[in-house]
Amino acid sequence: MKLKKWIQSLIFYEILLGMKETLKHFLKYRPITLEYPHVKKPLPENYRGMLGLLRYDDDTEKCVGCDLCEAACPSRVIRVVSAEVPGEPTKRFAKEYYMDMTRCLFCGLCVKACPVDALGMSQEFEWAVYDKRNLQLNKEQLLAIGDRAFPEREKRLEFQHPNVAYFNVSFKDIPEKEF
Amino acid sequence: MFDTSIKLALTLSQIGAVMGVVLLTVAVLTLLERKVLSWMQDRMGPMEVGPYGVLQPVADGLKLFFKEDIIPAGANKIMFSLAPILVLVPALIGFAVIPFGPNWTIDVMGVEFKPFVISDINIGVLYILAFASIGAYGVILGGWASNSKYSLLGGLRSAAQLISYELNVGLAIVGVLLLAGSLSLVEITEAQAGGFWNWFAFDPVPFPQFIAFVIFLIASVAETNRLPFDLPEAESELVAGFFTEYSGMRFAFFFMAEYANMILVSCMSTVLFFGGWHAPLPFLQAPGMFAWVTGIFWFTAKVYFFLFLFFWIRATLPRLRYDQLMRFGWKVLLPIALGNIVVTSVLAYIFPN
Ligand code: SF4
Ligand code: SF4
Numbered sequence: 176m177k178l179k180k181w182i183q184s185l186i187f188y189e190i191l192l193g194m195k196e197t198l199k200h201f202l203k204y205r206p207i208t209l210e211y212p213h214v215k216k217p218l219p220e221n222y223r224g225m226l227g228l229l230r231y232d233d234d235t236e237k238c239v240g241c242d243l244c245e246a247a248c249p250s251r252v253i254r255v256v257s258a259e260v261p262g263e264p265t266k267r268f269a270k271e272y273y274m275d276m277t278r279c280l281f282c283g284l285c286v287k288a289c290p291v292d293a294l295g296m297s298q299e300f301e302w303a304v305y306d307k308r309n310l311q312l313n314k315e316q317l318l319a320i321g322d323r324a325f326p327e328r329e330k331r332l333e334f335q336h337p338n339v340a341y342f343n344v345s346f347k348d349i350p351e352k353e354f
Numbered sequence: 355m356f357d358t359s360i361k362l363a364l365t366l367s368q369i370g371a372v373m374g375v376v377l378l379t380v381a382v383l384t385l386l387e388r389k390v391l392s393w394m395q396d397r398m399g400p401m402e403v404g405p406y407g408v409l410q411p412v413a414d415g416l417k418l419f420f421k422e423d424i425i426p427a428g429a430n431k432i433m434f435s436l437a438p439i440l441v442l443v444p445a446l447i448g449f450a451v452i453p454f455g456p457n458w459t460i461d462v463m464g465v466e467f468k469p470f471v472i473s474d475i476n477i478g479v480l481y482i483l484a485f486a487s488i489g490a491y492g493v494i495l496g497g498w499a500s501n502s503k504y505s506l507l508g509g510l511r512s513a514a515q516l517i518s519y520e521l522n523v524g525l526a527i528v529g530v531l532l533l534a535g536s537l538s539l540v541e542i543t544e545a546q547a548g549g550f551w552n553w554f555a556f557d558p559v560p561f562p563q564f565i566a567f568v569i570f571l572i573a574s575v576a577e578t579n580r581l582p583f584d585l586p587e588a589e590s591e592l593v594a595g596f597f598t599e600y601s602g603m604r605f606a607f608f609f610m611a612e613y614a615n616m617i618l619v620s621c622m623s624t625v626l627f628f629g630g631w632h633a634p635l636p637f638l639q640a641p642g643m644f645a646w647v648t649g650i651f652w653f654t655a656k657v658y659f660f661l662f663l664f665f666w667i668r669a670t671l672p673r674l675r676y677d678q679l680m681r682f683g684w685k686v687l688l689p690i691a692l693g694n695i696v697v698t699s700v701l702a703y704i705f706p707n
Contacts, residue, residue, distance in 0.1 A: 200395070201390070207397075
């Protein structure tokens with residue numbers, strides 16, 4: 176037994192075994208490389224990519240400016256400036272909506288937090304930029320991402336479930352608030 | 355006067371041809387290494403430049419040529435520029451004594467001219483070893499002149515490694531020299547004519563130099579800073595050892611020197627242990643006039659086999675630790691090499707050819 180080991184180390188037995196293995200791979204060349212920019216890997220269904228704001232099928236924004244996403248975000252990516260919809264006092268919307276994507280860790284908590292499903296995570300991930308400032312996104316950019324990533328849109332909630340009460344629905348005949 | 359100028363012209367054209375082939379091989383090798391390595395590791399290697407990435411060396415060369423040439427603050431400018439030259443020139447100069455084909459002498463207008471070896475000097479082996487040692491100066495100067503402690507440490511480490519393993523290269527060759535009775539690489543090749551059983555690596559009488567060949571191979575892998583002995587460079591853990599601070603063309607010089615050294619070492623093992631330009635079986639050698647065709651073919655084939663072996667070893671083995679490297683060199687290779695010399699000389703005395 177000792178002799179066998181001795182002889183093995185003398186003829187570099189382990190090294191020869193390893194070299195046989197590499198030669199086998201060399202002769203049976205089957206690369207596992209995906210040539211990335213030309214060939215793209217299929218992403219899983221629930222891939223958490225770039226965030227975008229969604230719209231209803233009548234082009235109105237889903238976001239009601241409730242700030243819950245801002246509260247949920249662990250890295251303070253989101254800043255919402257909420258406001259009343261002009262002329263419709265029971266209804267609110269996000270007047271401004273900013274995301275600092277340099278900090279986002281794509282955890283998806285904001286998507287979970289949103290009560291009206293106004294945020295969506297697209298499958299986009301090629302967002303490398305030369306200037307960091309290009310990653311400070313405003314509402315228009317986020318809506319554009321949402322538009323191109325989610326072409327299928329939901330109906331407004333009150334049309335989906337006509338017998339259920341919802342907030343943020345406008346009642347046109349309610350009188351203006353008086354101060 | 356006329357003779358001298360013809361000789362000069364012939365020699366210069368010969369040097370130009372050999373350098374051209376060597377530098378071309380260096381360019382090919384940079385691509386081939388990446389391709390072979392990636393094939394062994396189930397990757398693809400460079401694929402973007404040209405079909406299947408075959409133009410990658412051109413792109414690399416252009417890129418390195420146009421890169422900014424940075425000299426670190428406080429570096430010794432003269433030494434800093436001298437070091438890459440000191441590494442590259444010895445690597446290229448060794449090819450002067452390598453015989454690529456049959457030892458013919460032709461007469462060109464009254465001047466004797468050997469077409470397949472630039473200069474057949476009678477101390478060829480010593481000449482190559484001497485210049486390989488000068489390369490170590492380039493390494494340590496490059497590390498020292500960079501004015502960076504990491505480069506300096508890298509340079510010292512590599513110098514220690516190069517010096518330790520040079521010893522083993524030298525001792526491994528001694529057996530061959532005993533058998534051939536000459537230091538001229540042409541005569542060593544001539545002594546191995548006629549079939550692979552006459553090559554020194556296999557020649558059964560008086561003693562096959564296969565062990566010496568293995569030692570030579572291991573030591574020369576260490577000499578050329580290749581994996582598994584690439585501690586001076588260690589690109590995955592150190593930055594690049596002694597040439598950390600180098601950029602642009604100077605960096606390319608170190609890079610080319612590494613590959614040129616690989617070719618030189620492959621040529622040396624071909625000539626010393628595997629019969630140089632001789633075919634493995636006598637009938638594979640073209641007779642008479644055309645012997646040079648098969649000669650160059652077999653020489654190239656053997657050299658490329660050794661180069662492939664370099665890549666193959668690199669793809670297989672992980673890097674050694676520094677103390678393992680030193681222990682292996684001094685406590686394993688050196689005694690075996692010395693034992694080989696003793697056994698060879700005793701047997702060569704008992705069974706003289
Ligand atoms: S994905 Fe996570 S980190 Fe990014 S904005 Fe949403 S909550 Fe914040
Ligand atoms: S995106 Fe959703 S959670 Fe964030 S403010 Fe708009 S409605 Fe609220």
